[in-house]
Amino acid sequence: MTAVHPPLRRAVQVRAREWGWRHAGRKAFAARQVxxxxxxxERVLLLGASGAGKSTLLHALAGVLGTSDEGEQEGDLLLDGVPPAAARGRAGLVLQDPETQVVLARVGDEVAFAAENLAVPREEIWRRVGRALDDVGLDLPLDHPTTALSGGQKQRLALAAVLAMEPGLLLLDEPTANLDPAGVLEVRDAVVRVLERTGATLVVVEHRVAVWADVVDRVIVLDAGGGILADGPPGTVLVQEQTRSRLAEAGVWVPGRQPAVGGTLPTDAGGEGLLSARSLSVARSRRGRAVVEDLSLTVSAGQALSITGPNGAGKSTAALTIGGLLRPRAGTLEASALLAGAAGPDPFRWRSAHLVQRIGTVFQEPEHQFLTATVGEELAFGPRQVGAPDSPRIxxxxxxxxLTHLLGANPFTLSGGEKRRLSVATMLATAPRLLILDEPTFGQDALTWAELVTLLRELVREGVAVLSVTHDTDFIRALGGATLHIADGAGRLVSR
Structure with a gap:
């Protein structure tokens, strides 16, 4: 029997009857027979393999899937007995990619925006704004520019904006994926406090199952082939061995079960140096303040290096600078002859065709890399630019x-995990000597996570340098190598 949390005056009831959705131009349904x-x-943790339709279901519940021109719906999906599009404002959605949810220039305005659209009185809006920012731990001035936020800070901001709405149905799509370990628990606890205060219904999609298992009433697992794979209290779905085995086989992250990774753990030795940073200072923009200073390190062939640290510390900015995409504020970044060839020692001055063959960078937001209309074209784009359009590597x-079954799909219709794997594949297609990954395991189920780690292990053993910005401690252990911890404006190299 599921627990229901008072008060109920704002809580939304959800009903799906054989519901499904197929994106326009796609043969297969993203979700079906739900x-x-x-x-x-009720508080629900929604699980399923990558591509099972979890995000699609959340988008549908929020009423943002679009018109019949954008896809085909079957069955019924109702909020309090009416279609989601007729219940706008009753559901609040935090998207998987918070970058796409930020619309205004200042933090305070962004949090207030949705509440303003719901005609909440002005005095009440700003009371809610302050409380929501406190709830998510985003301690910034209201006029702080949203463009100056890190990915993790944008994730907190998106959650605060939805919490300020005080919706009757709270929909969270991977709400802690880009947060540091302390931030994961902080945000989860913030959500629980809001639920206790408002009594709202919760549906949360999250691969960190253990984080949410103790605070939800129910676990629903979508089957990638359609329908429901499992449904019940966490103590049943996540504990009974027969059910756990079925979930693990489907790619669901099961607490206490670590997916098997192929290949051998790379050594720390590394080979010849590829790139050296000396007294490097980095900034998010040419006129912005330096977020990391006096950073010195050498990246070598066949080395795995993980960059860790709290949200907003400058990890992604450092990675983009090392990757030749941002100009260093001070200090030097020099490529060795082995990496640079005839391109010259300064990666920031390399032409794009030279850069993509030497350093491949996977952004934190996969959509920022997509340039074509299909997955197949996306994979072929890089090799075509460097004169290898028929590369068997694709x-x-x-x-x-x-990704083979998705070659004809539009990249923007993929699930978050599929987009991440595509962004990794596009960078690997040109066989760079240095691969830079920002949150590479975001949105991955247990099986695709293991496959990605196995592939990266093989690359390291083949002499590719892999530099990863990540909060995923399991990934760090599985890939091995060294860790660069960035905090308080400085980086400290930790060898293992």
């Missing part, structure tokens, strides 16, 4: 990263 009911005030990468 049949479930969620009681007002088909191999598509197979390894489980």
């Amino acid at each position: 049949d479930l009911g969620i009681a007002p005030g 088909a191999e990468l598509a197979e390894r990263l489980r």
